[in-house]
Amino acid sequence: MIDLHMHSLYSDGDKTVQDILKTSEGKKLKYISLTDHNTLEQYKDFALNQHIFSGKMITGLEMDAYFQHKKIEILAYNIKDLNLINQWNEKFFSKERKNFLQEEVRKKLILACNKTKLIYDKSVIYQELPENEYISVYIYKELLSHKENIPILGELADNLSTFIRKGLLNPDSSFCVLSSDSEQPTYKEVINIIHQAGGLAFLAHPFEYRFENTIEFINALRLENELDGIECFHPSATLKQQKQLENYAKSNHLFISGGSDCHGDKTSNRPIGHLNIPQTYIENWVNL
DSSP: OEEEEEOOTTTTOSSOHHHHHHHHHHTTOSEEEEOOBTOOGGGGOGGGGTTOOOSEEOOEEEEEEEETTEEEEEEEESOSOHHHHHHHHHHHHOHHHHHHHHHHHHHHHHHHHHHTTOOOOHHHHTOOOOTTOOHHHHHHHHHHTSGGGHHHHGGGGSOHHHIIIIIITOTTSTTOOOOOOTTSOBHHHHHHHHHHTTOEEEEOOGGGGOOSOHHHHHHHHHHHSOOSEEEEEOTTSOHHHHHHHHHHHHHTTOEEEEOOOBOGGGGTTSOTTOSOOOHHHHHTTTTO
């Protein structure tokens, strides 16, 4: 069994590294990766030296990237030069910078809520955020707590993923919070830094983005800078979409990965190791 997409307390998960290792060992996983957002700090955790997990740990992380004014994520695996990635992360994803961007999101969402006459409790909207949490999650939950908001939100009320992908990260939505900040990392730059660090770059959960034509978007990405692989196995993809991605990856000589995208109790419908991922796909590249 395999799970190459998991988040711990080092980003927006709610489980410790030790908890994740114990669960992975209990489920007899053979390959795992702690792919926290824009950080490798999880690989300094003391639990990794306690021989809790007997399988193979693949050094990885999930990195934000921007392409054609769209925010996507790239899974980086087999990182050899951790210092190089850490330096990159400090430039784009430092704590200070994240706090600044979170406040920008808060301001834009409040303006959007006021403009669309959504109801909300100011004490929730303006609360101080716990470390590694996102204001968008708190605002979304608060908006849904008022049933009067649901007709106004429309499909954005369906789930958090739709709210983020079709609202917050959609330039055509009145709830768009994409920053005009020129210091956002481009897709090309992210692929380059991963390769410079000796790693492999995989497009994370292609169907999570809800593009009109996912395959066309992947083709456009590859023209800008070539990917090493695609995350074909992810809870956001139906079995039909999963097979479509598998066939695309095979016909274009791209590696295949997959994982639960587990964030702990926050994503109870995405438990560690619940996807059936053929081990042979991983063994094609895991030791490169």
